[in-house]
Amino acid sequence: MEILRGIKTGKLKTVRHVLLQFICLLGLIVILIIMTGCNPSPEPQFRFNRVALLKQEKNDLAEGERFSNAYQSEIGDILTALYGTPNEPRFPFLLGEEDPAHDVLSLNNLQLAAGPVAADRLEKTAGLYREHCSHCHGITGDGAGGTAASLEPYPRDFRLGKFKFKSTPLRRMPTNDDLTRILKNGIPGTAMPSFRTLPDNEIAALVDYVKYLTIRGQHERRLIAELSNLDNAPILDFKLLADADEEGQPIDEEMKAENTETFEAQLYTVVGEYLAEDIIPRWVDPDDEISEVNNAPAGFQSKHPAHSALLQTGKDLFYGKANCVQCHGETGLGDGQTANYDDWTNDWLKTIGVDVNQPATYQDFMMAGALHPRPIRPRNLRTPIFRGGNLPSDVYRRIANGIEGTPMPSSPTLTTDEIWALVSYVKSLPFEDQGSPENELPVNDRIVD
Amino acid sequence: MNRFWSILFCLVPILGTATFVMAAWGLPPFQGAWLPKNYSVAGETIDHLFYLLNWISAVIFIGTGAVIGWVLWKYDHRRRDQASYFSHNTQLEIVWTIIPAIILIFIAFYQMNSWAETKMIRPTISQNGQTINKPPMVLVMAKRFGWEFHYAGPDGLIETQDDDYIENELVLPVGTDVVLQLETRDVIHSFFVPQLRVKQDIVPGMKQFIWFRGTDIAEMDIACTELCGWGHYTMKGRLRLVSQKDYNLWLTERRAMQTPAMDPDDPETPQVLEERLP
Numbered sequence: 001m002e003i004l005r006g007i008k009t010g011k012l013k014t015v016r017h018v019l020l021q022f023i024c025l026l027g028l029i030v031i032l033i034i035m036t037g038c039n040p041s042p043e044p045q046f047r048f049n050r051v052a053l054l055k056q057e058k059n060d061l062a063e064g065e066r067f068s069n070a071y072q073s074e075i076g077d078i079l080t081a082l083y084g085t086p087n088e089p090r091f092p093f094l095l096g097e098e099d100p101a102h103d104v105l106s107l108n109n110l111q112l113a114a115g116p117v118a119a120d121r122l123e124k125t126a127g128l129y130r131e132h133c134s135h136c137h138g139i140t141g142d143g144a145g146g147t148a149a150s151l152e153p154y155p156r157d158f159r160l161g162k163f164k165f166k167s168t169p170l171r172r173m174p175t176n177d178d179l180t181r182i183l184k185n186g187i188p189g190t191a192m193p194s195f196r197t198l199p200d201n202e203i204a205a206l207v208d209y210v211k212y213l214t215i216r217g218q219h220e221r222r223l224i225a226e227l228s229n230l231d232n233a234p235i236l237d238f239k240l241l242a243d244a245d246e247e248g249q250p251i252d253e254e255m256k257a258e259n260t261e262t263f264e265a266q267l268y269t270v271v272g273e274y275l276a277e278d279i280i281p282r283w284v285d286p287d288d289e290i291s292e293v294n295n296a297p298a299g300f301q302s303k304h305p306a307h308s309a310l311l312q313t314g315k316d317l318f319y320g321k322a323n324c325v326q327c328h329g330e331t332g333l334g335d336g337q338t339a340n341y342d343d344w345t346n347d348w349l350k351t352i353g354v355d356v357n358q359p360a361t362y363q364d365f366m367m368a369g370a371l372h373p374r375p376i377r378p379r380n381l382r383t384p385i386f387r388g389g390n391l392p393s394d395v396y397r398r399i400a401n402g403i404e405g406t407p408m409p410s411s412p413t414l415t416t417d418e419i420w421a422l423v424s425y426v427k428s429l430p431f432e433d434q435g436s437p438e439n440e441l442p443v444n445d446r447i448v449d
Numbered sequence: 450m451n452r453f454w455s456i457l458f459c460l461v462p463i464l465g466t467a468t469f470v471m472a473a474w475g476l477p478p479f480q481g482a483w484l485p486k487n488y489s490v491a492g493e494t495i496d497h498l499f500y501l502l503n504w505i506s507a508v509i510f511i512g513t514g515a516v517i518g519w520v521l522w523k524y525d526h527r528r529r530d531q532a533s534y535f536s537h538n539t540q541l542e543i544v545w546t547i548i549p550a551i552i553l554i555f556i557a558f559y560q561m562n563s564w565a566e567t568k569m570i571r572p573t574i575s576q577n578g579q580t581i582n583k584p585p586m587v588l589v590m591a592k593r594f595g596w597e598f599h600y601a602g603p604d605g606l607i608e609t610q611d612d613d614y615i616e617n618e619l620v621l622p623v624g625t626d627v628v629l630q631l632e633t634r635d636v637i638h639s640f641f642v643p644q645l646r647v648k649q650d651i652v653p654g655m656k657q658f659i660w661f662r663g664t665d666i667a668e669m670d671i672a673c674t675e676l677c678g679w680g681h682y683t684m685k686g687r688l689r690l691v692s693q694k695d696y697n698l699w700l701t702e703r704r705a706m707q708t709p710a711m712d713p714d715d716p717e718t719p720q721v722l723e724e725r726l727p
Binding site for chain 2: 296390
């Protein structure tokens with residue numbers, strides 16, 4: 001209005017006045033932005049595994065009893081001392097340069113992946129995990145990032161130390177190549193995208209960071225699992241190192257030496273026994289464990305005269321000896337059974353007193369951060385994508401080794417040729433001839449021999 | 450302050466034109482803001498159309514800007530506080546309807562071939578004496594948030610059992626017509642390669658076809674240019690244009706991976722690597 005009046009009356013001074021007002025307002029906005037907008041958000045912290053603690057309490061303590069509250073901060077302190085924080089990762093290379101953990105991961109890689117996302121103008125790479133991964137997998141690698149609850153399947157919780165798609169057998173750790181492949185290919189059919197456009201060194205950094213989060217999570221679970229044996233005593237009793245007792249009386253030398261020895265034994269259990277003797281060795285050289293993919297029969301070639309016989313063998317196995325039909329369903333649509341849960345859910349779902357049909361019995365787990373339990377669906381074999389890779393050797397390994405953390409078992413009773421027959425059949429399923437009358441029925445109504 | 454408003458309003462077309470010129474010349478701070486280098490044969494026509502339309506728009510924009518500026522300047526209220534008023538002028542209205550109509554009709558006819566070539570007339574091949582549409586080389590499956598590239602296997606057809614798929618990396622030969630079939634697994638995506646002057650929405654339930662002929666060896670990004678969810682910004686793939694020889698080599702390697710190791714002593718083990726290549 002002021003401007004209009006200024007124009008109408010020709011009072012250009014008013015226009016100047018309005019301009020001045022405008023500039024003042026602009027200045028005020030800039031000052032407000034500077035004052036409020038530039039506070040850095042608080043440094044993120046690793047989240048304590050409350051689900052594992054709750055499970056331990058429910059399984060090992062009497063109804064309503066809880067562990068001492070001090071444990072949560074004590075475990076947090078121990079883990080921070082060993083593994084640092086999301087901004088400043090550390091790794092307990094106990095033997096210095098000689099430590100076998102150097103074969104597992106490198107601190108340089110961790111530093112590349114950790115920390116806040118580095119802006120391009122800093123001309124350095126950092127914060128890769130937070131840039132690409134944490135919104136689904138979470139800062140802690142607990143598979144509970146911001147988008148997790150809306151994804152099917154849920155993002156992987158690394159802390160159990162289980163990985164589905166790998167070239168090693170069940171209960172063995174994946175190789176570097178396995179993790180790199182997952183990052184490069186993504187997992188088709190899930191929300192896990194491909195990071196092929198990242199340079200190799202960044203992928204290597206992320207692989208190491210995933211291992212770091214996994215080892216940290218495994219260590220945390222191990223500490224929590226041992227709480228039942230401690231009878232509410234601290235995990236590491238620093239009072240043992242004191243020079244005087246509680247009443248201020250100096251402790252004699254002999255007693256002190258004994259105390260120090262006890263403390264060192266505690267320390268050894270926590271770091272040496274749990275980590276160096278148990279967790280780390282399983283991560284060292286998983287390449288030695290890679291399961292072999294035996295030569296395929298010549299009939300695997302689709303143009304080979306023996307191919308149709310091989311397919312028939314595969315079909316017979318599917319409905320017979322290998323019993324794939326039980327889970328994957330009569331039509332291979334993955335509707336055979338739909339009531340199983342994967343290991344990440346079963347981990348807490350199998351706790352005493354929890355009934356999946358009564359949400360009230362596991363409400364406290366939800367509060368502790370567990371995601372709503374969803375049954376794991378067997379793979380629909382009529383889509384031409386395979387989560388762990390579509391190479392024949394990938395499908396071979398899935399059948400031969402099973403899939404870690406899922407009801408998919410390994411198949412020690414099948415011969416090499418039988419597994420190859422199944423691979424051949426499974427890979428042909430999405431493209432089954434639509435011309436035969438049986439297949440013209442809707443896929444659910446087909447008569448299955 | 451006398452001419453404050455006429456100068457202020459004249460600054461809009463002047464700065465607008467200056468920004469355009471600076472961007473086209475790559476002057477700071479607009480380096481790299483102009484069209485990226487073109488790597489497609491059809492792209493040359495598209496660029497030509499782009500420049501033509503730009504010139505037409507530039508002439509009209511600068512012309513109208515100048516006229517409005519001149520009016521503002523000349524009829525400043527300080528000089529004349531009473532504007533003359535007239536209700537309409539048939540001659541003037543005919544002129545300013547016919548001229549734009551001619552321009553639009555010219556553009557419509559002028560671009561018709563190029564539109565047909567890039568969107569309607571698919572490259573053909575002759576098969577068994579018949580001329581048929583060239584079958585797609587790759588099925589591009591867009592999904593939240595990434596690209597699956599399903600390559601036709603030795604049978605030369607996509608969506609068959611011998612397909613191979615690879616995520617976020619598309620390798621294509623230069624100097625040959627490439628046909629892609631675009632589909633989406635979920636929501637609407639859009640396949641955009643600025644260097645190939647290709648942009649095509651992908652609609653659920655529909656098959657879209659695009660084609661182009663690469664001119665030179667290069668690497669470029671494939672972007673999704675339809676907001677498809679929170680991860681839209683991560684939906685980036687890499688397109689590598691390679692020579693036909695390198696393409697065949699790459700394809701052979703991929704196909705060798707598709708074939709498991711077979712018993713070398715079995716006389717029936719076929720020689721896989723000698724399979725037919727396109």
